[in-house]
Amino acid sequence: MYFATFEFKGEQRLGAFLNMGEGIIPIEKVFEEIGMQPPKDMNELIDSVDDKTIEVMRAAIEEKGLQKFALRNEDVKLDAPIPHPRRNIICLGKNYHEHAKEIEGTDVDKGNELPSHPIYFSKIADPAIGDGAYIVFDENVTREVDYEVELAVIIGRDGIDIKKGDVQEHIFGYTIVNDISARDLQAGHKQWFRGKSLSTFCPMGPYILHKSAVDYPVELDIKCAVNGEQRQNANTRDLIFDIDYVISDISRSMYLRSGDIIITGTPSGVGLGFKPFKYLRSGDVVKCEIENIGTLTNTVATV
Known part of the structure; x- marks a missing residue:
């Protein structure tokens, strides 16, 4: 099952669907069918459902004719699934072997080639931007x-x-984040927070894929193209520290909360990894894709 935050006729709404391309069913129709109060936003939805409720929702869509309420994809504007995360996004640095190698020795990374422990930092998304946003x-x-x-x-x-x-019991689902980064700010400030947190630097989406719809551990193809040129191409099985390790490790003596977002690192092929560098310029179109989750496409603009 997929979940979306979208705009329809000037109003931000939530939706659900089982298969991409079939349209988005307004969440109030699903919750009315299962006898629950509809959530106001995605954080409230995540709070209000458990795995059993998800199966009841899935059955309602399949068996109760809710597809007739679906809005056509071309009639809605997608927002980030969680436009306003409750807390900063938790990030991992250098969590793919080849990416760790490609940035070694740059101004952004003066450390060892491969980390011996996960590298955690945080990123502000206020708001995260959706598919199609600039x-x-x-x-x-x-x-x-x-x-x-x-x-x-x-x-x-x-x-x-x-x-x-x-x-796995603590996971709700998965989405795509494009962790936009200002490399000169990272290098100048000697840390990554500011360079990761500028406005519009957190494209997210297009949807949330519930964990029940994908095998665990998650092994999904992950790609990024700029102006049609394939830059990144890997699989999440290549993570240095996998999801089990990361969530168990970061939760030691620290609460993870419902709605928290953890981005698990990027594979090789970033602009910093090329000689000469291939940084983004105005007009560039960035297409991020993860198997079964969808495609997140954004265009770059400068002011």
Whole structure:
């Protein structure tokens, strides 16, 4: 099952569907059918459902004729699935072997080639932007803007000191995040927070794929193209620290909360990894794709 946040006739709404291309069913129709109060936003939806409820929702869509309420994809504007995360997005650096190698020795990374422990940092998304929205940056602030396609894991249940064997129980689903990065700011400030957190620097979407719709552990093809040129092409099985390890590790003596978003790192092929560098310029079209989740496409603009 998929979940979306979208705009229809000037109103932001939630929706669900089983198969891409069949249209988005307004969430109030689904919740009315199963006898629950419809959520106001995606964070509230994640809070209000468990795995059993998801199966009831799926059955309602399949058996109760709810498809007749579906809105056509061309009639809606997709927003980020969670436009306003409750907390900063939790990020991982250098979590694919080849990416760790390609940035070694650059101004952004003066450390060892491969990390011995996960590299955590955070990123502000206020708001995250959706499929089709513009990535906008001020050339007086940064001229070295890069792309990073990443698998995002969305937490569905609070937890602390989560055991590796229990991690899947705490996951709600998955989406795509393009971790846009100002490399010159990263290098100048000697840390990554500001360079990752400029306005519009968190494209997310197009949808959330519920965990029940994909095998675990997650092994999905992950790609990014700029202006049709394939730049990144890998599989999430190539993570240095896998999802079980990361969620168990970061939850040690620290609560993960429902709605938290963890982006798991990017594979090789970022602009910083080319010689000469291939940073984003105004008019560039960035297409991020993860198998079974969909495609997140954004155009770059400068001010």
